[in-house]
Amino acid sequence: MRDAVHDAVVDLLVIGEINxxxxxxxxxxxxxxxxxxxxxxxxxxxxxxxxxTRLRATSPIPDTGSLRDDLLGWAEGVxxxxxxxxxxxxxxxxxxxxxxxxxxxxxxxxxxEDLQAALDRATARGxxxxxxxxxxxxxxxxxxxxxxxxxxxxxxxxxxxxERLLNSL
Amino acid sequence: MRDAVHDAVVDLLVIGEINxxxxxxxxxxxxxxxxxxxxxxxxxxxxxxxxxTRLRATSPIPDTGSLRDDLLGWAEGVxxxxxxxxxxxxxxxxxxxxxxxxxxxxxxxxxxEDLQAALDRATARGxxxxxxxxxxxxxxxxxxxxxxxxxxxxxxxxxxxxERLLNSL
Numbered sequence: 001m002r003d004a005v006h007d008a009v010v011d012l013l014v015i016g017e018i019n020x021x022x023x024x025x026x027x028x029x030x031x032x033x034x035x036x037x038x039x040x041x042x043x044x045x046x047x048x049x050x051x052x053t054r055l056r057a058t059s060p061i062p063d064t065g066s067l068r069d070d071l072l073g074w075a076e077g078v079x080x081x082x083x084x085x086x087x088x089x090x091x092x093x094x095x096x097x098x099x100x101x102x103x104x105x106x107x108x109x110x111x112x113e114d115l116q117a118a119l120d121r122a123t124a125r126g127x128x129x130x131x132x133x134x135x136x137x138x139x140x141x142x143x144x145x146x147x148x149x150x151x152x153x154x155x156x157x158x159x160x161x162x163e164r165l166l167n168s169l
Numbered sequence: 170m171r172d173a174v175h176d177a178v179v180d181l182l183v184i185g186e187i188n189x190x191x192x193x194x195x196x197x198x199x200x201x202x203x204x205x206x207x208x209x210x211x212x213x214x215x216x217x218x219x220x221x222t223r224l225r226a227t228s229p230i231p232d233t234g235s236l237r238d239d240l241l242g243w244a245e246g247v248x249x250x251x252x253x254x255x256x257x258x259x260x261x262x263x264x265x266x267x268x269x270x271x272x273x274x275x276x277x278x279x280x281x282e283d284l285q286a287a288l289d290r291a292t293a294r295g296x297x298x299x300x301x302x303x304x305x306x307x308x309x310x311x312x313x314x315x316x317x318x319x320x321x322x323x324x325x326x327x328x329x330x331x332e333r334l335l336n337s338l
Binding site: 092095096098099108136137140141142144145148149150161164167168 | 257261264265267277305306309310311313314317318319330333336337
């Protein structure tokens, strides 16, 4: 059910229905609106869950045995998602839903934990590792801001940003 | 008139009226709606103009005779604006208005030109200077993304990001 509802949210976003209410989303997903309310509580929580889950799925962090290659693999996925209209729409929906109200950031924590795990593996191998904040500042922020400000994401940007981060260590 | 209309837009955003239409904005500004339509054409163009003008005013780039001090002065202004609920609301409104339609980016060009002027002054003095894109990637993107993802902007973040940029040269 979770997948079907996420699909419905993304499909509605893609056709410009950024304010679709739960009954419409449930109808498109072929599920009972009551189940959607019970599981997610509100349209905002559902949108956050769908956007973070789907964006996270576009850029898994590989376990290659080298921090450089782990980060390059991840950044390539982020770059690909940010070059794709569906990824761009999900990021815009995420940012629009995050503010200015004070929703809990539960949904974002999982992505930070993915990165932390890769950094912990590097530390355990004796490699120098940045903090999660440094990864977000050096790599994710520039890619996301290009999309939000509608500047082009040139191929290779993710790799360039990762090299810059590692050079700073 | 431009100032009064910008004030009205910001005041409405602050009280949560993020979708206020032109007649309501004009009424609050005490001007004729027809003049607003004539000058800005649409609610979106007006919002972009108000957000960019006001955000730009919060972080002028000083001409100190040193690129480091120019950038530190500017980044401090950006940091201050991003720690202020009014600045945060303006950034959210700007991002929400920018997409996913294809508005011209006229409004953003002026801010890039401010930065380019500071970088050109540094080059003329023989100082090493980054590109405008580097300044956006290293300094603006991390500050803006903290606000958009509702992470705290710690005091001194702007200065830290500027030092990082200059160390990379």
